[in-house]
Amino acid sequence: MLDLLQQGFGAVFSLNILLLMAIGVAVGIVFGAVPGLSATMAVALCLPLTFTMGPQAGLSLLVSLFIGATSGGLISAILLKIPGTPSSIATVFDGGPLMEQGHGVKALGVGIVFSFLGTLFSIAALMLIAPQLAKIALRFGPHEYFAIAVFSLTLIATLSAGSMVKGLFAGALGFAVSTVGIAPVEAVRRFTFGVAELNGGFAMLTVMIGMFAVAEIIRVAETGRRAQQGKAKSVSMKNIKGFGFSLKEFREQLPNAGRSGLIGLGIGILPGIGAGTSNLVAYIIAKKRAKDPESYGKGNIGGVVASETANNAGIGGAMLPLMTLGIPGDTVTAILLGGFLIHGIQPGPLLFISQGPLVYTIFAALIVATFMMLFMEFYGLRLFIKLLDVPKHILLPIILVLCVVGAFGLSSRLFDVWSILLFGLLGFAFVKAGMPAAPFIIGFILGPMAETNLRRGLMLSDGNFLAFLANPIAATFLGLALAFVLWQVYSALRPQKSSINEILRT
């Protein structure tokens, strides 16, 4: 493993890849910092740039964007009191008050350093767990994959924020949209209406760009003209030693950080939910466990630590199911899945055998990008603050043009451009209806996986469904899925709501 990792670092430490990654981290931080732009958007928009690069350069760029954007959200969370991305909502709770009390630099320093530690922790976990998991997953056949896909589908739809009915509907609708095109196994055309372009179904990227980027532009058109853009306050970097906080404060926060890191990692691994949920969960638990819970929300650095450690620990977590099973852990890794496929690489257990060097290049890129993020974000802070002032009405139209270019670049046809518009409208309708978009995406990606493996599994067992239950791993996951649905129905029928749901609603 060590020599593979060495090879990986060797590949990353070439001038053009390092340069690409530096740009990736910087662009990522900007996307994370500007409210309304997200990590998902950053990766989706930059994916077309990687088409002509080799897989090593391309994937290094994409993971740098992922890391930069996940962490960048803390800048606006602390300076503007607006979370730059859903993954730093909880950072606002304490980062905002700290800024108002004049401890802006301390809040930023703590946020950035613990972002860094959270990311490193999760990458270490990823590197230790992924090869082992891949070994087990190698033995998985269609029965197991079907069960895992079903389990993941029930998980995302029910755990998504807001109403469960809407979450489930969004997931099922995503699955329904994925059935457009030629059906698996017997190749019947479904819902194509004789349109040749629809034979292959909708491209995953057009769905993502539409739902996340185009929908956001329409949303800004609706509210942006009346909304006032917050002016980012600058912070003085004079007389700041290190990262603006003392070693004692750092040591005091370590237990909190460790706990939050584990929460972030665990939630990151679960398919479909990621940093957007884990930062809130970690915050709530940190507050409960703290000696002085009443100081949370009034400017306790513990709140920033919990939120930022957890959201960045989700990076390694989300990469884990993607690399070992080909199941994306959140929406960003869903696009990364598209990135892998475009370079002709199928993520899954075989990746570790057939593409060992590439896997370790990705690990190395993750580590290098994490270090870049730490220094760029803290010492380049003033530059990023300036960029926060770029008006939205200039930025978003340019992003739309990039969306169009990205969609067109997929296969040089305008059909894909019309698709992003269609899914943009759908995404806007989702926003209006209070329906979460993540279950739709995961349904769209995991749906075909579930269907194909169901059909394959049934062919293997001559149409006997009991074979799914006779297989221990498949039966376990199907049982878990059933138990999960039953538990959700049970808790939905009880009147009281969990504190997590309560906070997710606000």
Place this chain on the structure above:
Amino acid sequence: MATCNKKELLIGVVMLGVALGYLLMTLQLPGHSGIDAAFVPTLLSAMLCLLGALQLFSAFTSVPANVAPSDSESDAAPAERSDVATVIKTLTLIVGYVALLNPVGFPIMTAVYLYLQFVVLTPLDTRCNHLLYALIAVVTSALIYLLFREAFDLMLPSGLLPF
């Protein structure tokens, strides 16, 4: 509360409508015997219909009882006035942009689209700086076109321009 319920009711109607549309299309698929290409769509349409009905049901039942808030999470929405005119203008611009992309070409259409979209999205309290907008539009368009053509080998439609 009343408007909120009406909204939830409308969402339910749309959900059920989508579900029934999908069901109708599914019924036209060949097969429907055992597990074939129509199996999963049938299952999905049943599920979508059920969920749509559940949404309608929950919206209905929460009308008389004001005690428990309904399942909506967007109670804050009425605070922001929605600007339908700008949305329609933006959508028209995007549709026009995509429709003319091939015949007129990427460089010209992008510059035109960007300029118009900047104007449409300019906040009410900000003055339109037309010269600056035009400059940003032209430079961005040229930059993206050349970058993708030269560096990333992506042939965007050149349209009317000879290069």
